[in-house]
Amino acid sequence: xxxxxxxxxxxxxxxxxxxxxxxxxxxxxxxxxxxxxxxxxxxxxxxxxxxxxxxxxxxxxxxxxxxxxxxxxxxxxxxxxxxxxxxxxxxxxxxxxxxxxxxxxxxxxxxxxxxxxxxxxxxxxxxxxxxxxxxxxxxxxxxxxxxxxxxxxxxxxxxxxxxxxxxxxxxxxxxxxxxxxxxxxxxxxxxxxxxxxxxxxxxxxxxxxxxxxxxxxxxxxxxxxxxxxxxxxxxxxxxxxxxxxxxxxxxxxxxxxxxxxxxxxxxxxxxxxxxxxxxxxxxxxxxxxxxxxxxxxxxxxxxxxxxxxxxxxxxxxxxxxxxxxxxxxxxxxxxxxxxxxxxxxxxxxxxxxxxxxxxxxxxxxxxxxxxxxxxxxxxxxxxxxxxxxxxxxxxxxxxxxxxxxxxxxxxxxxxxxxxxxxxxxxxxxxxxxxxxxxxxxxxxxxxxxxxxxxxxxxxxxxxxxxxxxxxxxxxxxxxxxxxxxxxxx
Amino acid sequence: xxxxxxxxxxxxxxxxxxxxxxxxxxxxxxxxxxxxxxxxxxxxxxxxxxxxxxxxxxxxxxxxxxxxxxxxxxxxxxxxxxxxxxxxxxxxxxxxxxxxxxxxxxxxxxxxxxxxxxxxxxxxx
Numbered sequence: 001x002x003x004x005x006x007x008x009x010x011x012x013x014x015x016x017x018x019x020x021x022x023x024x025x026x027x028x029x030x031x032x033x034x035x036x037x038x039x040x041x042x043x044x045x046x047x048x049x050x051x052x053x054x055x056x057x058x059x060x061x062x063x064x065x066x067x068x069x070x071x072x073x074x075x076x077x078x079x080x081x082x083x084x085x086x087x088x089x090x091x092x093x094x095x096x097x098x099x100x101x102x103x104x105x106x107x108x109x110x111x112x113x114x115x116x117x118x119x120x121x122x123x124x125x126x127x128x129x130x131x132x133x134x135x136x137x138x139x140x141x142x143x144x145x146x147x148x149x150x151x152x153x154x155x156x157x158x159x160x161x162x163x164x165x166x167x168x169x170x171x172x173x174x175x176x177x178x179x180x181x182x183x184x185x186x187x188x189x190x191x192x193x194x195x196x197x198x199x200x201x202x203x204x205x206x207x208x209x210x211x212x213x214x215x216x217x218x219x220x221x222x223x224x225x226x227x228x229x230x231x232x233x234x235x236x237x238x239x240x241x242x243x244x245x246x247x248x249x250x251x252x253x254x255x256x257x258x259x260x261x262x263x264x265x266x267x268x269x270x271x272x273x274x275x276x277x278x279x280x281x282x283x284x285x286x287x288x289x290x291x292x293x294x295x296x297x298x299x300x301x302x303x304x305x306x307x308x309x310x311x312x313x314x315x316x317x318x319x320x321x322x323x324x325x326x327x328x329x330x331x332x333x334x335x336x337x338x339x340x341x342x343x344x345x346x347x348x349x350x351x352x353x354x355x356x357x358x359x360x361x362x363x364x365x366x367x368x369x370x371x372x373x374x375x376x377x378x379x380x381x382x383x384x385x386x387x388x389x390x391x392x393x394x395x396x397x398x399x400x401x402x403x404x405x406x407x408x409x410x411x412x413x414x415x416x417x418x419x420x421x422x423x424x425x426x427x428x429x430x431x432x433x434x435x436x437x438x439x440x441x442x443x444x445x446x447x448x449x450x451x452x453x454x455x456x457x458x459x460x461x462x463x464x465x466x467x468x469x470x471x472x473x474x475x476x477x478x479x480x481x482x483x484x485x486x487x488x489x
Numbered sequence: 490x491x492x493x494x495x496x497x498x499x500x501x502x503x504x505x506x507x508x509x510x511x512x513x514x515x516x517x518x519x520x521x522x523x524x525x526x527x528x529x530x531x532x533x534x535x536x537x538x539x540x541x542x543x544x545x546x547x548x549x550x551x552x553x554x555x556x557x558x559x560x561x562x563x564x565x566x567x568x569x570x571x572x573x574x575x576x577x578x579x580x581x582x583x584x585x586x587x588x589x590x591x592x593x594x595x596x597x598x599x600x601x602x603x604x605x606x607x608x609x610x611x612x613x614x
Contacts, residue, residue, distance in 0.1 A: 184537075320531060320547075345554040354556070 097302060100436040101477040105414045105468020106246075106446060107168065107195050107272045107294060108302045111385060112472055113373070117299040120372045121365055131361070133325075135340045141364065142339035145327040148371035155277050155374070155382075156291045157284025158313035162324035163341075164367040165310030165359060168294035169201035172240065172270050174312065174323045174357055175290045176202050179238030179266040181321045181356070182289075186211025187235045189265075191228045192218040193245035196446055198270055202240070211237075221247045221407055221416055229259040238266040238290075243283060246272070247407060247466065248393075248414030250280055257287035266290060266318075273297045273468075274311060276412045278379070279386035283313075290314045299373025300366055309366040320346060323357030388471035389413040396469065396478050401485050414468040416443065422462040428488040429465075435484060437477075440465030492518070493584050497560065498608035499600050504584065505560035510594045512561050516548060518583040519612055524550040527579045532568040533590055539563060541598035546589050548579065561599045563592030 037045075042054070051057065058066065078086065097110045104110070121127060125140055132138040145163045152161040165171040176188045188206060190199055192215055199215060206213045216231045218224065223245065232239055239260060244250045253269065260267040269283035271293035277283070283291035295309035296302070314322050320343070328342030348355040377385065393413050397406040405418045417440060419425035425442070432439035443464040492498075496506040502520035506513045521527065531547035539545045544556035545565070568590045572578060579587035603611060 320529070345549050351554050354554070 102438045103467050104438050106441045106466050109273050109297050110472050111297045111470045113299050117369050117372045121369050126368050133341050144368045144371050146339050148367040151374045156313045157282030158291050159316035161313040162326050163362040165312050167308040167310045169198045171292035171310035171312050172198040173202040173205035175268045175292045178321050183237040185237040188213045189231045189239040190215045191241040194242040195246045223249045223251050225256050232259050232263050236265040238268050240268040242270045244412045247416050248411040250410040253286040275386050278382040295370045298370035309363050323359050325362045385471050392469035392473040417465045417467050419463045425463050431484045431488040440467040492605045494605045497602040499560050501558050513588050513591045515588040521580050521583045525552045527576045530572040530576045533565045537565045542600045563594040566593050567591040
């Protein structure tokens with residue numbers, strides 16, 4: 001309707017318009033030039049319906065439910081400047097990663113996004129084009145996808161990457177479906193140390209299919225792969241682990257690789273912060289058949305949890321069973337280099353119901369952001385990000401006071417802090433909040449089943465915090481964090 | 490188009506040559522012509538047991554992707570690895586170098602098979 005606006009309206013007129021929208025049967029005599037219907041049109045329509053007024057349309061609704069003019073107790077309209085002032089003031093009350101000290105992770109990480117990333121993806125050619133995949137007119141977008149795939153394959157140590165999925169949870173679920181196709185077996189084993197969201201989405205995908213789905217209880221923050229290995233049998237299509245796991249623990253997956261080989265099942269490695277692989281062994285180096293996870297760390301803001309970026313990579317030999325778009329390099333009739341979508345025969349528009357996936361699109365703008373970020377950072381830059389992220393956690397953990405314990409073993413940039421009891425943790429969280437520190441995620445809020453191995457002592461529950469660091473955490477932030485741990489003891 | 494006399498055909502345009510308890514599978518010349526240039530053949534795994542009528546391979550051409558169904562039941566004992574590098578052999582020699590897999594027959598499971606004459610008539614219909 002606003003496309004009919006031809007002139008500036010007074011607040012009274014705008015109020016009148018809004019009132020008209022709410023109270024169709026408007027009694028005030030104002031001219032609504034932005035509505036296409038003239039009075040003549042309306043009269044003609046009413047006559048056709050045999051009504052004398054618009055009120056007649058609503059005569060079936062009892063009078064008591066009709067909203068009468070003036071009944072709404074709403075404030076006077078504000079000017080545009082007034083609106084901006086009011087909302088700016090309100091938004092200043094928001095506490096977010098940019099105006100606090102931020103130690104939250106759990107699948108979404110506060111890495112720095114260089115301004116160049118937003119600049120590049122804000123270009124109209126990238127931002128406004130809808131499914132720009134015709135090679136004749138979209139070489140820029142296609143090349144960005146191609147470069148993205150190359151970088152992601154190198155970073156994860158895998159042979160091939162697709163042109164992205166929506167986010168990590170559905171990528172994990174799609175990996176399970178792919179493993180079922182590859183192995184022609186239908187039992188899926190999931191480690192309990194995988195992000196609860198990834199587990200939940202995968203369980204949901206599999207719930208409508210034949211075949212068993214088993215989540216392996218690893219105990220409280222357990223890292224013992226023997227429990228997962230014990231759950232693998234000859235019918236198992238795949239086993240899914242997260243690395244580093246949901247609690248940040250990093251451990252060797254070689255024993256799992258052996259068990260998978262012995263049972264001809266696929267090893268799927270999920271991950272939440274892909275920047276880890278600039279520092280630690282990649283999923284490919286660990287022998288993953290399929291590696292999936294989040295690419296949000298690569299130049300994409302946390303943004304209320306979306307849009308994020310799902311990464312999907314696998315071994316070359318499984319390429320034909322991989323879901324999603326793939327961009328390839330080719331040459332045209334003149335022998336010139338060109339980029340095209342390739343292997344489309346796996347996709348819905350050709351293979352119909354036998355397609356590898358329902359996912360027949362990708363997260364184009366976000367993978368352009370990731371490709372831009374990785375190009376800008378390079379090997380050295382990303383390694384610096386990873387080193388700072390890991391060093392910040394090391395610094396925090398190594399200085400913890402006695403009454404707070406971090407998980408043992410190797411970690412990248414995330415761990416669990418455990419307090420004596422719920423009250424102790426809450427005292428700290430309250431103090432941290434007052435001091436503008438997002439200190440960690442109370443684990444019971446996202447992984448309720450993982451919390452209390454003892455179960456007999458209620459005070460043992462709800463005493464854990466999932467804590468993550470990135471290069472955005474400075475030494476002063478860690479000192480403040482440690483100081484509050486002492487103060488709130 | 491020539492249709493060899495010593496092999497049998499299915500309504501889905503596969504062929505099978507039975508030699509003792511070993512059966513060799515492929516797609517017919519008519520099938521390859523209808524599909525157009527074949528760019529990929531997904532071969533079954535050695536040792537896989539397939540039932541008659543089960544999809545055991547996938548043939549991908551520039552036009553379409555098609556499942557290939559087993560004419561008789563058996564265990565895969567050999568696959569035509571050369572198709573991995575040269576899938577066009579299915580186009581150039583569908584009844585010879587373009588064979589797809591060999592199975593050791595298990596039981597007497599079979600889809601409806603036609604002789605060369607019957608297949609010719611079937612094609613004409």
